[in-house]
Amino acid sequence: MEHRKVIILGTGPAGYTAAIYSARADLEPLVFEGDEPGGQLTLTTEIENFPGFVDGIMGPELMETMKKQAQRFGATFERGRATSVDLSKRPFRVTVDKEREYTADALILATGASAKMLGIEGENELIGRGVSTCATCDGFFFRNKRVIVVGGGDSAMEEATFLTKFASEVVIVHRREELRASKVMQARARSNDKIRWELNVTTQKVLSDGTKVTGLRVVDNATGETRDIPADGVFVAIGHRPNTDFLNGQVEVDELGYIVTKGNTTATSVEGVFAAGDVMDSRYRQAITAAGSGCKAAMDVEKYLEGEMAHDWSVTMNA
Structure with missing residues (x-):
């Protein structure tokens, strides 16, 4: 069973940004790409409101660029979707595609939220x-x-x-x-x-x-x-569904099913588990806000793992 310091579940702007930051912190993250590598932006055409691209950029191109940037710093990507997790003890256990098992000292949940569709012909x-x-x-x-x-x-x-x-x-x-x-x-x-x-x-x-x-x-x-x-x-516009079924109720969610985070951090109700992007954001749901929360999650993970040795993370979180 492979063990990692950090496992990131999901890609898109949140997962990729978390991968970039955690890789640059020498945490060697393992990222599982899910059913839709790159997330919902791979289904869009031109993106004109992501900072830094004067003439816009195609959604799939932006996601591929983010992935390559994370790989440059040492992030590892694998195809597959987390089908279950065991968060009852450390290290956490992640089961991918119902058969592969991994363990991690910290998890970043960036599995996003799927738009509810009409289910009609041509959609x-x-x-x-x-x-x-x-x-x-x-x-x-x-x-x-x-x-x-x-x-x-x-x-x-x-x-x-x-x-x-x-x-x-x-x-x-x-x-x-x-x-x-x-x-x-x-x-x-x-x-x-x-x-x-x-x-x-x-x-x-x-x-x-x-x-x-x-x-x-x-x-x-x-x-x-x-x-x-x-x-x-x-x-x-009939709503979104956060992709949290695989958590099986082990992390606190709100009345709409979005993961609850503590204060201005990305920490969840389970110490060592962090959430970023649309899986915890029912309000903004933008690429840039997802990327920002991915950055925060990676920084929170780094502090958490450092605090693990100093035994002060819980004090910091409850301050």
């Missing part, structure tokens, strides 16, 4: 070609175009309102007549002249011309009538 095929789960990331590309936002909660109202800065029209599509969003968020969206509504309809298919989105097919729940809503983009 997966058109991710990055008109279908998106992040208005902040992709809204700019729909300047003066017509877009659809699917969802009825606060996130959908927020995404729709944000998209009116760029789009010529935003259509909110929801499966019920009533919205789940707070009254404040509903009022804000309803007062926006650029937003129109398609309520009490069920999404059926994302339409395309073979290369890009052209609209969304829906079924009217009251009449059974099928109709097509033309659009250049479809934003799915």
Whole structure:
């Protein structure tokens, strides 16, 4: 059974940044890439809001560059997904793909959060070609175009309102007549002249011309009538699901399932286990904030391992 000082679960901006910092600290991290090496950014096209790239950068390119930077300093990457962990004692035990076992003195959880999808025809095929789960990331590309936002909660109202800065029209599509969003968020969206509504309809298919989105097919729940809503983009805003099932309740999470961290640190309820990126961030969910938390996690791990010898980490954490 292979043992490491630090194991990082998950990649994306959080995992890669944690790998860079911990590798530069000579901690020789082992990083498991999960089912989607590079995370959700590998499904995006051009990223224009990540600092340092004047003309933007493609999502897969940014992730590959981060990985190479971590490898340069000695981080090791392996394909595979953590299917279970034992955090009851040190060293921690990690099982990958239900068969390989590893141990570590410290863990960084950077497994992210997966956007909930509609599960309809054309959706997966058109991710990055008109279908998106992040208005902040992709809204700019729909300047003066017509877009659809699917969802009825606060996130959908927020995404729709944000998209009116760029789009010529935003259509909110929801499966019920009533919205789940707070009254404040509903009022804000309803007062926006650029937003129109398609309520009490069920999404059926994302339409395309073979290369890009052209609209969304829906079924009217009251009449059974099928109709097509033309659009250049479809934003799915029905929530996110933090990837924490493999933890089996061993780490404290909030009411939405996101890992709870202590104060301004990345420390979790289990001493020696740290969390970074979207798995602990239900609010911002941006590449740059994930990268920042990955940096913090690596620095916290370094201090923790040093404090292990000095027996002062718990004092520091509770101060």
